[in-house]
Amino acid sequence: MAKDAGDERLQTLAEMVEDAPCGMVVTDPDGRLRYVNETLSRWLGLPAAPADRPSRLPELMTLPGQLYYETHLAPMMRLQGFAREISCSLKVRDGAPLPVLLSGVTRYDTAGDPVRFDYTIFDARERRIYEDELRSARRKAEELAAIVRTSPNAILSVDQSGCISSWNAGAERLLGQSLETVLGHPVQEAVRFDEQPHWFDDAVEACRAAEEVTFETTSSQGHHFEITVAPIDEQEPLPATRHYSVVLRDISKRKRAERRLQMALGEMKHRVKNTLAVVSGIARQTLPAEVCHGFIARLHALSRAHDALASEDQKGADLRDLLAFTAEEAGGRERFRITGPSVVLPPHQATSLSMALHELATNALKYGALSQPGGHVSVEYDQDEAGQVRFVWQEKDGPPVTPPTRRGFGSKMINSVVKSDLSAQVDFDYRPEGVRCEILFTPGEAE
Amino acid sequence: MIVERNQVVVSGQPQGRPIVFVHGFGCDQSMWRQVAPSFEAEMRVVTYDLTGMGRSDLSAYDMRRYADLEAHAEDLLSILNELDLQDAVIVGHSIGATIALLAANQAPERVSRLVFVSPTPSFLEDQAHGYHGGFSAADLGELISFLDENHLGWSAQMAPTIAGQPAGEPAAEELTQSFCRTDPAIAQHFGRVTFFADRRSEFEHAARPALIIHCSNDALVPMQVADWMRENVPGATLKVLDATGHTPHMTVPSEVTAAIREFLEDI
Numbered sequence: 001m002a003k004d005a006g007d008e009r010l011q012t013l014a015e016m017v018e019d020a021p022c023g024m025v026v027t028d029p030d031g032r033l034r035y036v037n038e039t040l041s042r043w044l045g046l047p048a049a050p051a052d053r054p055s056r057l058p059e060l061m062t063l064p065g066q067l068y069y070e071t072h073l074a075p076m077m078r079l080q081g082f083a084r085e086i087s088c089s090l091k092v093r094d095g096a097p098l099p100v101l102l103s104g105v106t107r108y109d110t111a112g113d114p115v116r117f118d119y120t121i122f123d124a125r126e127r128r129i130y131e132d133e134l135r136s137a138r139r140k141a142e143e144l145a146a147i148v149r150t151s152p153n154a155i156l157s158v159d160q161s162g163c164i165s166s167w168n169a170g171a172e173r174l175l176g177q178s179l180e181t182v183l184g185h186p187v188q189e190a191v192r193f194d195e196q197p198h199w200f201d202d203a204v205e206a207c208r209a210a211e212e213v214t215f216e217t218t219s220s221q222g223h224h225f226e227i228t229v230a231p232i233d234e235q236e237p238l239p240a241t242r243h244y245s246v247v248l249r250d251i252s253k254r255k256r257a258e259r260r261l262q263m264a265l266g267e268m269k270h271r272v273k274n275t276l277a278v279v280s281g282i283a284r285q286t287l288p289a290e291v292c293h294g295f296i297a298r299l300h301a302l303s304r305a306h307d308a309l310a311s312e313d314q315k316g317a318d319l320r321d322l323l324a325f326t327a328e329e330a331g332g333r334e335r336f337r338i339t340g341p342s343v344v345l346p347p348h349q350a351t352s353l354s355m356a357l358h359e360l361a362t363n364a365l366k367y368g369a370l371s372q373p374g375g376h377v378s379v380e381y382d383q384d385e386a387g388q389v390r391f392v393w394q395e396k397d398g399p400p401v402t403p404p405t406r407r408g409f410g411s412k413m414i415n416s417v418v419k420s421d422l423s424a425q426v427d428f429d430y431r432p433e434g435v436r437c438e439i440l441f442t443p444g445e446a447e
Numbered sequence: 448m449i450v451e452r453n454q455v456v457v458s459g460q461p462q463g464r465p466i467v468f469v470h471g472f473g474c475d476q477s478m479w480r481q482v483a484p485s486f487e488a489e490m491r492v493v494t495y496d497l498t499g500m501g502r503s504d505l506s507a508y509d510m511r512r513y514a515d516l517e518a519h520a521e522d523l524l525s526i527l528n529e530l531d532l533q534d535a536v537i538v539g540h541s542i543g544a545t546i547a548l549l550a551a552n553q554a555p556e557r558v559s560r561l562v563f564v565s566p567t568p569s570f571l572e573d574q575a576h577g578y579h580g581g582f583s584a585a586d587l588g589e590l591i592s593f594l595d596e597n598h599l600g601w602s603a604q605m606a607p608t609i610a611g612q613p614a615g616e617p618a619a620e621e622l623t624q625s626f627c628r629t630d631p632a633i634a635q636h637f638g639r640v641t642f643f644a645d646r647r648s649e650f651e652h653a654a655r656p657a658l659i660i661h662c663s664n665d666a667l668v669p670m671q672v673a674d675w676m677r678e679n680v681p682g683a684t685l686k687v688l689d690a691t692g693h694t695p696h697m698t699v700p701s702e703v704t705a706a707i708r709e710f711l712e713d714i
Binding site: 032058063064066068069074075076078 | 473478480586590691
């Protein structure tokens with residue numbers, strides 16, 4: 001009875017080892033295979049006949065595993081008596097190598113010499129997939145980190161208490177302080193701007209309403225910076241625990257260029273005004289008094305329109321004002337009937353449209369309704385709910401119109417500039433009673 | 448101090464002839480523990496960890512400097528210098544043998560003899576010159592991707608799960624920290640340096656007589672490499688041990704010791 005129970009136990013153990021859910025291998029201290037369980041034989045497709053099987057454990061491994069066995073695994077088994085969770089791949093007959101995790105333990109004789117290495121081998125395919133994903137994510141993160149590291153801009157991260165937690169090489173260069181001297185210090189103290197001593201607090205406050213905040217300021221050394229402050233984790237719902245990224249770009253060069261451009265522009269405006277004044281002077285000396293008065297009035301209107309437009313170049317302009325200038329240019333508001341709401345245009349659209357209006361007015365003066373007394377222009381425009389503006393220029397009581405046989409500079413300009421800058425649809429209609437021009441466009445965002 | 452940086456351990460006879468052991472890729476000076484002590488009775492025995500390996504100062508492993516094996520040879524010469532060792536016998540295993548050779552060629556006056564255990568001048572096949580290193584360029588390419596990919600494997604080896612530790616066994620961390628300790632990034636780097644090293648011309652100009660100990664059944668170094676060295680390394684003696692594997696100083700330590708003793712008999 002006891003013998004039977006013992007046999008049954010042995011039988012169970014043998015089955016368990018043969019068919020365990022992991023590979024089991026026994027080698028001698030030189031790595032020669034003494035036993036390979038059924039599970040591993042099946043995984044690797046080993047031949048049934050012992051003579052056809054590889055003789056040493058490393059021969060079951062792919063080449064890198066063999067190198068690893070000889071240089072690491074075998075020494076570890078001898079020196080420390082075990083090896084744990086070694087990642088390697090085993091060769092599979094007619095199949096892709098099998099990623100496994102291998103653990104081993106050394107058995108000794110009574111004299112303390114190693115006599116046997118026992119290994120268990122676990123299928124690590126799923127773990128390998130996960131590790132590969134982890135590795136590729138880490139590689140991406142490292143790439144991004146490298147971009148931050150090598151950026152010419154100062155890039156820093158700031159913790160929820162407003163203290164600096166990282167500081168790239170660009171920051172060291174631009175701000176002249178090393179990471180060690182600023183780490184953990186309040187960012188407003190480490191990076192000071194006389195104009196805005198509380199720049200970071202202000203930016204954090206502004207970030208509550210917007211995703212990020214960008215502003216410009218000047219350091220006490222006279223450097224101009226464009227600074228962007230943004231929460232790092234846009235999912236973080238609580239402003240009190242947010243971390244922020246701060247990017248400082250040195251825009252001193254751009255600022256210098258802008259100043260030069262402004263000066264050149266100012267000079268140009270000045271010269272245009274002077275030229276108009278000179279022309280007025282010449283007219284006064286040359287023209288008969290009765291003609292001269294009207295001529296000089298027109299010149300003044302032109303000069304005023306020029307001033308108004310030039311002063312608007314930063315912010316954009318209202319369509320209503322543009323039409324008023326056009327009317328002045330073209331000889332007086334009394335010859336225009338203008339109806340429409342206030343529509344604000346960004347600077348580039350305002351400039352294009354005022355050029356177009358100037359061309360329309362010039363044509364009307366040369367050939368159209370304004371070329372004879374009594375003629376006038378009706379301008380009607382409206383903006384629908386979607387924001388689209390329908391603008392109609394209609395000339396009336398002028399000489400009979402005949403369609404032009406060729407397109408002049410003016411209409412070409414209107415077509416190309418207005419179409420590209422306003423994405424407008426432009427239609428000319430040369431009706432005998434007066435030229436009609438319809439422009440459909442949507443004003444852009446004012447900058 | 449290089450003695451601390453490289454965990455230099457000196458034992459044996461202070462007045463005896465110095466014998467310095469250089470380990471190879473993979474482990475550290477503990478690989479010599481069954482061989483080195485048997486020379487303590489008559490010699491001054493020195494073991495150490497290569498920079499970046501074992502318990503050496505890992506921060507000293509400057510990847511640019513150690514991209515060249517000469518850097519390890521210079522370290523070895525600094526140790527000889529620091530300890531004021533003359534006429535030293537240098538025993539090197541695998542890539543450690545190459546390091547020993549480079550040091551001897553640089554400063555032959557400090558070295559009397561060389562012992563190479565499982566050495567190879569180059570792992571790479573070079574059929575055009577009739578050299579059979581055992582590995583094709585494709586093999587080594589596979590090795591490189593393994594070194595790249597197996598990052599986590601190396602890490603796991605550094606920090607195994609301690610939970611499964613049998614009772615009574617010392618903490619797993621302590622054990623793995625002392626044996627075959629490898630920083631993953633350094634292991635990857637040193638692996639490249641080791642397996643792509645081709646130092647055949649230096650072996651052809653060995654400045655000191657060398658004993659070459661080769662295992663008859665070495666999975667990494669074919670017999671042809673041992674034959675090439677016997678023919679091309681000036682003053683070399685080849686001793687083939689009937690043994691399996693790449694680490695005879697661990698598998699058949701007494702035979703390695705006996706071979707070294709025989710080689711050193713006449714000095």
